Amino acid sequence: MKIALVAEHTAPLTAHKGEPTDGESVHIAALARHLARLGHKVAVYARRDTPDAPERTRMGRGVTVDHLPAGPERPLSGQEAVAHTGAFAExxxxxxxxxxxxxxxxFGWDSGLAAMSAARGFPDGGAPPVVQTFHSLNAAEHRAGLPKQADRIRMESAVAGSADRIIVTAADQRFELARMGVPRSHVSVVPxxxxxxxxxxxGAVTAAPWRTRRDERTRIVTVAGLGRVDGVHALVQSMARVPGTELVVVGGPHPDDLAIDADARRLHLLAKEAKVEDRITLVGxxxxxxxPKLLRSADLYVSASAYDPFGGAVLEAMSCGLPVxxxxxxxTTGSVLHGTTGLLLRSTRPDALARAMRGLTGDPTMRTAFSIAGVDRSQxxxxWERVAAETVQVYESALPGTAADPELVAEEAS
Structure with missing residues (x-):
């Protein structure tokens, strides 16, 4: 099968090289490689956001990446990017x-719009089917407390109503799509x-960037952005209630730029006010x-994000043996089994986070049980091998003349 992956605002080559990047780029790079391992030919289409991005290059056997010209050759903010979706579609x-x-x-509503527009240019009956993935829906984000974006909700509804099949990564998004009027038979959950x-x-374990010896403090790690919606502020405040521990935060700008980053400076000030600055490390x-080396050196992984559309960092921590x-x-509600692989919280208030962290840091037997179960579940x-195979089943259900039932594909993430 020849497969076109359309992800306008991703950097698949960056993810393929293992450099710091976003969850969507990791998804595209990993899925493309594993689809190719299944024998499919894959072409990835992304917007050219750097002058030196190649027009076309290989990303492993069976995978090519095309960088299409659409707007300025630099990374764009969300609002800037929307203005160039038409050019990307052409x-x-x-x-x-x-x-x-x-x-x-x-992948994403803007890429969906571009794909729908491109499909309209084919002769009648000649357009390939379009499968749409929503990593997140604003309606679901709004229910989690994030701002409502009425224009985005309308666009997501329009794309969902036009796609031949839809893939979501979480069951709550299937619920939101049903509220938009999308038939349940058109939606598959593939995590x-x-x-x-x-x-x-x-595997290997790194001691850096820990400031003390391994046996002096229980180590907590989080992988997140440094903005308020990412939950690191609440984590820093909670550390005052969890003595004998230290927190390492992976994410944000390059380490060389942390000193001038506004969010990092606010977190440093917050840590000083809470008198925990000696137990907080921002590594960028x-x-x-x-x-993986850093994750394996920790005792506990915590995610306090208001809404994580990917959940990849949680899976990576579980796979490395960390209770969550x-x-x-x-x-995360599908990947983490409450009381089996970790703890799920309805609130990310500092007191709620501290209570959960104290319970686990003080109970090594429970941490060990969660660790074993988390490794088994994540792996x-x-x-990605299983994710790719389930994605192919959705593709096959979208092809003309097939009778495959997409509801049989990854009905539950369990």
Whole structure:
């Protein structure tokens, strides 16, 4: 099968090289590689956001990446990017006409709009089916307390109503799509995955950036942005109630830029006010090949994000053997089994976070049980091999003349 993956605002080559990047880029790079391992030919289409991005390059056997011209050759903010989706759609239409795929798979509503527009340029009956993935829906984010974006909700509804099949990464998004009037038979739940070859309980461990010896403090780690919606502020405040521990925060800008980053400076000030500055370390963005070593050196992983649309960092921590404390929203509600692989919280207030962390840091037997169960669950259910195979089943259900039932595909993330 010839598959076109459309992800306008991703950096698949960056993710492929293991450099710091976003969850969507990790998804595209990993899925493309594993689809190719299944024998499919994959072309990834993204917007050119740097002058030196190649027009076309290989990303492993069976995978090519095309960077299409659309707007300035630099990273764009959300509002800036929307203004260039039309240009991206035109370039995509030309590319798909030149190399017609069997199926087009778009990620995000803006890529979905571009894919729908490109499909309209084919002769009647000649357009490939379009499968749409929503990593997140604003309606679900709004229910989790994030701002409502009426224009985005309208766009997501329009794309959902036009796609031949829809993939979501969490069951709550299926509920939101049903509220939009999308037939349940058109929606499949296929979760985000984890690279079980890279992220596992066995392997090298790094001592950096810990300030003290391994046996002096219980180590808590989180991988998150540094903004308020990412939950790190609440984590820093909670540390005053969890003595004998230290927190390492992976994420944000390059380490060299932490000193001038406004969010990092606010977190440093907050840590001083809470008198925990000696137990908080911000390490900035980290290469993905180094991340497993850091995870394996910790005792507990905590995610306090208001809404994590990917849940990839939680899966990677579980796969490395870390018990997890996480917010009960989005994909995490499916990947973390409360009381088995970790603890799910309805509130991320500092007192609630501290209570959960104290319970686990003070109970090594429970941490060990959660660790064993987390490794088993993440590696048996969430490996990219299985995710790719389930995605192919959705593709097959979208092809003309097939009778495959998409509801049989990844009905539950368990």
């Amino acid at each position: 370039a995509l239409a030309a590319a798909l006409t030149e190399d017609v795929p069997d199926v087009v798979h778009a 985000f995955g984890v690279d079980t070859e890279q992220f596992g309980p066995d 963005a980290m290469d993905r090949k180094e991340l 404390v996480a917010t009960a929203t989005g994909p 048996s259910r969430y490996g």
